[in-house]
Amino acid sequence: MTGPALAEAPAPVVPSPAPRRPRARTGRRWWRLASPVALVVAWEAAARSGLLAAEKLPAPSTVLATGARLAADGTLGTHLLDSLTRAALGLLIGGGLALALGAAAGLLRLGDDLVDPPVQMARMLPHLGLVPLLIIWVGIGESLKVTLVALGAFFPIYFNLYAGIRDIDERLVEAARTCGLGAAARLRHVVLPGALPALFLGLRLAIGAAWLSLVVGEQVNAQTGVGFLMMEAREFSQTDVVVLGLLVYALLGLASDLLIRYAERRTLTWRRGLRAT
Amino acid sequence: MTGPALAEAPAPVVPSPAPRRPRARTGRRWWRLASPVALVVAWEAAARSGLLAAEKLPAPSTVLATGARLAADGTLGTHLLDSLTRAALGLLIGGGLALALGAAAGLLRLGDDLVDPPVQMARMLPHLGLVPLLIIWVGIGESLKVTLVALGAFFPIYFNLYAGIRDIDERLVEAARTCGLGAAARLRHVVLPGALPALFLGLRLAIGAAWLSLVVGEQVNAQTGVGFLMMEAREFSQTDVVVLGLLVYALLGLASDLLIRYAERRTLTWRRGLRAT
Amino acid sequence: GGEATDARDGGPLRIGYQRFGGLSLVKARGTAKNVTWSLFESGPALTEALKAGSIDIGQVGEAPPVFAAAGKIPFSVIGTSEPIPQGEAVLVRADSPYRSFADLRGRTVALNKGSNVHWLLVKLLEANKMTLADLNVKYLKPAEGRPAFDNGQVDAWIIWDPYFALAERPGVRVLADAAGLAGNREYVLAAPGAVKNRTDDVRAFLDTYRETTDWGIAHPAERAAVLAPELKIPLDVTTRALARSAKPLAPVTPDIGRELQAIADSFVALKLVPGPVDIAGRVDDRFTEAFR
Amino acid sequence: MATRAAGDLTGPVLTARAVTRSFGPAVVLAGVDLTVAAGETVALLGGSGSGKSTLLRVLAGLDDDAGGTHRVHGAAAVVFQEHRLLPWKRVADNVALGLTGPGVGDRVDRALAEVGLADRGRAWPAELSGGQAQRVAVARALVREPDLLLLDEPFGALDALTRLRMQGLLRRLRAQHGFAALLVTHDVEEALLLADRVLLLDGGVIAEEVPVGLGPAPSPDDPALGALRRRLLDRLGVPTS
Amino acid sequence: MATRAAGDLTGPVLTARAVTRSFGPAVVLAGVDLTVAAGETVALLGGSGSGKSTLLRVLAGLDDDAGGTHRVHGAAAVVFQEHRLLPWKRVADNVALGLTGPGVGDRVDRALAEVGLADRGRAWPAELSGGQAQRVAVARALVREPDLLLLDEPFGALDALTRLRMQGLLRRLRAQHGFAALLVTHDVEEALLLADRVLLLDGGVIAEEVPVGLGPAPSPDDPALGALRRRLLDRLGVPTS
Numbered sequence A, B: 001m002t003g004p005a006l007a008e009a010p011a012p013v014v015p016s017p018a019p020r021r022p023r024a025r026t027g028r029r030w031w032r033l034a035s036p037v038a039l040v041v042a043w044e045a046a047a048r049s050g051l052l053a054a055e056k057l058p059a060p061s062t063v064l065a066t067g068a069r070l071a072a073d074g075t076l077g078t079h080l081l082d083s084l085t086r087a088a089l090g091l092l093i094g095g096g097l098a099l100a101l102g103a104a105a106g107l108l109r110l111g112d113d114l115v116d117p118p119v120q121m122a123r124m125l126p127h128l129g130l131v132p133l134l135i136i137w138v139g140i141g142e143s144l145k146v147t148l149v150a151l152g153a154f155f156p157i158y159f160n161l162y163a164g165i166r167d168i169d170e171r172l173v174e175a176a177r178t179c180g181l182g183a184a185a186r187l188r189h190v191v192l193p194g195a196l197p198a199l200f201l202g203l204r205l206a207i208g209a210a211w212l213s214l215v216v217g218e219q220v221n222a223q224t225g226v227g228f229l230m231m232e233a234r235e236f237s238q239t240d241v242v243v244l245g246l247l248v249y250a251l252l253g254l255a256s257d258l259l260i261r262y263a264e265r266r267t268l269t270w271r272r273g274l275r276a277t
Numbered sequence C: 001g002g003e004a005t006d007a008r009d010g011g012p013l014r015i016g017y018q019r020f021g022g023l024s025l026v027k028a029r030g031t032a033k034n035v036t037w038s039l040f041e042s043g044p045a046l047t048e049a050l051k052a053g054s055i056d057i058g059q060v061g062e063a064p065p066v067f068a069a070a071g072k073i074p075f076s077v078i079g080t081s082e083p084i085p086q087g088e089a090v091l092v093r094a095d096s097p098y099r100s101f102a103d104l105r106g107r108t109v110a111l112n113k114g115s116n117v118h119w120l121l122v123k124l125l126e127a128n129k130m131t132l133a134d135l136n137v138k139y140l141k142p143a144e145g146r147p148a149f150d151n152g153q154v155d156a157w158i159i160w161d162p163y164f165a166l167a168e169r170p171g172v173r174v175l176a177d178a179a180g181l182a183g184n185r186e187y188v189l190a191a192p193g194a195v196k197n198r199t200d201d202v203r204a205f206l207d208t209y210r211e212t213t214d215w216g217i218a219h220p221a222e223r224a225a226v227l228a229p230e231l232k233i234p235l236d237v238t239t240r241a242l243a244r245s246a247k248p249l250a251p252v253t254p255d256i257g258r259e260l261q262a263i264a265d266s267f268v269a270l271k272l273v274p275g276p277v278d279i280a281g282r283v284d285d286r287f288t289e290a291f292r
Numbered sequence D, E: 001m002a003t004r005a006a007g008d009l010t011g012p013v014l015t016a017r018a019v020t021r022s023f024g025p026a027v028v029l030a031g032v033d034l035t036v037a038a039g040e041t042v043a044l045l046g047g048s049g050s051g052k053s054t055l056l057r058v059l060a061g062l063d064d065d066a067g068g069t070h071r072v073h074g075a076a077a078v079v080f081q082e083h084r085l086l087p088w089k090r091v092a093d094n095v096a097l098g099l100t101g102p103g104v105g106d107r108v109d110r111a112l113a114e115v116g117l118a119d120r121g122r123a124w125p126a127e128l129s130g131g132q133a134q135r136v137a138v139a140r141a142l143v144r145e146p147d148l149l150l151l152d153e154p155f156g157a158l159d160a161l162t163r164l165r166m167q168g169l170l171r172r173l174r175a176q177h178g179f180a181a182l183l184v185t186h187d188v189e190e191a192l193l194l195a196d197r198v199l200l201l202d203g204g205v206i207a208e209e210v211p212v213g214l215g216p217a218p219s220p221d222d223p224a225l226g227a228l229r230r231r232l233l234d235r236l237g238v239p240t241s
Ligand SMILES: Nc1ncnc2c1ncn2[C@@H]1O[C@H](COP(=O)(O)OP(=O)(O)OP(=O)(O)O)[C@@H](O)[C@H]1O
Pocket: B006, B009, D126, D127, D128, D129, D130, D131, D132, D157, D158, D159, E023, E028, E046, E047, E048, E049, E050, E051, E052, E053, E054, E055, E081
């Protein structure tokens, strides 16, 4: 807002009394914690009362204690860092490829014809099924884990980008063309911002897929990583550590979601969708 | 088109000479096979020439021969049927839940506040990590596999539906309201069709996720299923059967994609996106 | 296609090991020089890496070499251990009515497919004049078998150490072990390239292996203290498992070849592996010195 | 021609008191008072960005953040400034939106015929020209025979001839069904020809109210009309030589 | 006031020959021939759905499926019937779209000021009223100082005063920069006031061509204008008492 007065509608410059909105929104954000908190409380209560056997699901407090112990001796940090590194690397590679190929397929007819059919076929290949081949191709080291993450991250980004590009209002592209924008500038000013919401969604799904792939990957010859930690715990039936691993994933999910939400709020200020009623 | 003449624009009723479009489109559809075919030919050539060692990747002809053998003795059919049943059941359950919760979160503020945060947290839980807990909760039978598929299918559908609903042009909802449409009718006439493209995308991703989950699930105490077939082959290093399994997945991917494309063409005739240039 | 990749002269020798196998003590004590370690959750996973040429030497139980040979994976059997029949067992819940393995007829039994316990199952069936059809077999990995067993989804669980020792708690009873049925030896496998091109490195490593194993047998308390943190298992469990499962190494002999071949033939007869398998021919005795 | 229902007898169909609306610090509506009697047509004039569409949205009950009170007695139908046709429904289905009961198909066909689009019922909204889409939106509002029509520049994208026809249609239907209408328009002439009363929105309030009273079918050459036009244009700041 | 460039001397800025376009079986353009001289303003009239927007799209080079030949000599800028502002760019960025070089900010500010929206540069398109958005679209076209302006009802959503101002702006800028314009409009008066020549699109062809020649700043009360208006309205089928 540049100023209170509108050039051609000389509306009285009475500042409106109560800017309620921001307050309400903050309130709402806290309120969103209600259901997770309720779930955790119910879980703890069930565990304490003995309704939920400890080997079925350890109490949150037990899990937290385990977490504190592992965090204190540095184990959790090391594993987390390694997993994060792998996930980041894989996301970078898979996401980069998905951006390039998705843009090619979404924007160019030739790209669509060449790229999309093989991707459509590859889309269904489950990572786990590929593991034996990947072991032969890329070995059992870090590259296997990163490849699996990249594969997992590729598809949601590719598909959402492709769909996002296809969804862009053709009329806006035309308008940009008449404004003298070349292909590159149209990409930057019209296609990219237009496909951004879809891209964000793809990124969310990709982050989830990355973790999933990492768990698969960290089963093969890993000595570190949250997936390894969980697998090790599984083998020894340390349910509390397994649940701790899940909790770590859930918190990472929440953190990445907050990050993406923040990025969305920054870049998608212009949007107004169907407000929930 | 109702007729050649436009009521208020009395344009001459000269039928336009060449309806080139449909022809071109059929031609294009075939042309889309080019790159998969080229890939397969290159693969076969590399295998025959010895560039690609048989244990790295068997030739397509070998894989096809294996496929023919397994199809002839009925093995492939049985496994496929079992996998398909599990996938369908899981998709149904997971998809149904995703539709219900996604709609609740997308449409109702209360639903958003209650449903979305736990889902956001659960989103990152990798299925594999859940397997030990799921074994305790649902056992090691069919329900485990179906649960895993349902979990895999849930998230893409939920997220895409949620985003699709949030993306609907608020102005159209307003227009529907002024036409006297109640909440249910608005859902049916505005929200559902508006979110349909996103829903289709979610369905695509969900089918992929369903297969992935199934491979995980069919590693645990399965005697049938394509995932089991592949795992068994993996134990005996029968790379051709592993690749056959992958091929089956790829073909299923293609088939499901054609199905969804068909459904999209039927229901989304009204759309016009950025045409590839 | 291992040959090309696994013969890299000069580089560290790549060792594949499993939790609690004899090699883990070498890893834990850090006595071997110029090696890299890869951990595998099971024998089949380790032989898969052998096939991919990702490791030079690995250690597995009884059945994996047979499955690997059936899978045409190139490797040779270069060493073994004394039998460890107490290191694997059939577990049931203490309050269950089963008194012998034969009582399990028609019941559900969980075990890991393709591992040493698979051979034990075959021998148990044979000894009790039963067939696979008499049991409801569930193939579950150790990590999956434990919750299934603990929650009563299977009636019995055939498992090896250390999972055996971990599961051995009040309320759990050992129905039978491998004594008199199966050898349950450990086998050292090597990639052909390593055997051919890096004979000296392999020999040096095996020497270290034997020295470490012998030290462990001489110092059981210290051994448990070293291994418990490495394995992340409680010390008492480690001690108990090691007491029965840590055996001296042994050289491969024609007898060993015959023992393995018998396993292979039996698996073939039961159609557990496809086609005939020649495992005796995989035995390579050029490193026997290191194991004496 | 039927008689227009006298608003004062049957009570107002729309009442609004002290309607306010601001966007952030900018106050767009600063307290609008408005009454529309049953069967009455009120034209709303105002500069671009003066808040006409905002007011219409409030009156249609679509704006929860507005202050003041407003009430519609009976059913209202809205024609928005943009056509707001559902892109995934064919033209006929868009017009039929929310209608139930027997004979809907016929009613829709008749409404489309009335706006000159009888043969475009099966077209998609994206296939329509600007003026055609606008007319479909008008048909969608008319077909539900409301007590109050809220029209936001319904004829803005129409050529002179089609516009005249649509104005005629509106007059005819109003005479038949006796509905009231609040018509936002930029065309002073149109306002005077169609409305019983002309309001001028300025500075966030109704700054001027001009009763027209030219009779049910005024002629464009009526001298009274010329005077009114000059007065309104003056008030809008347009130089009338 | 600067002299208008004589079209005949500098050659045409737009030529189109036998332009055809059909949608399925419906032929919308059946062979349109059109020339616009440099600096000339041509108004295009026609019924709703007669193909005016379709023709403009073809001339702007946006329609690959059209037949015939057409050429723009120099740079063209388009104002579409809908505003087509990029919703993710603020108003000022929308106007600046595709502009480079120093002083863009100033030029954009000036253009926005000229259409009366000096203080809305940082607003989002969704926050604009219908008329404001349309004026931003006009500013976006004007700021690039093209050789040819293609305008599809650029003033359709504007109130009388703003409309007059915008017409004045267009006339002034044309005099300053000498650009040519093809103006689709529904308003016969506007066509006559702004254009050198009025074309009538009917039946898919240019059915009528009327040179105006009222001089650079015609008065609305010019009697010649009255006659022309009557002729055009007649041709459009509008009864002129
Ligand atoms: N994509 C399309 N498919 C089918 N018909 C179309 C399509 N686009 C336009 N038409 C038809 O072409 C005709 C001309 O449309 P156009 O938009 O050019 O009209 P116009 O002269 O601009 O009308 P208006 O004054 O109402 O804007 C109309 O009858 C319209 O229905």
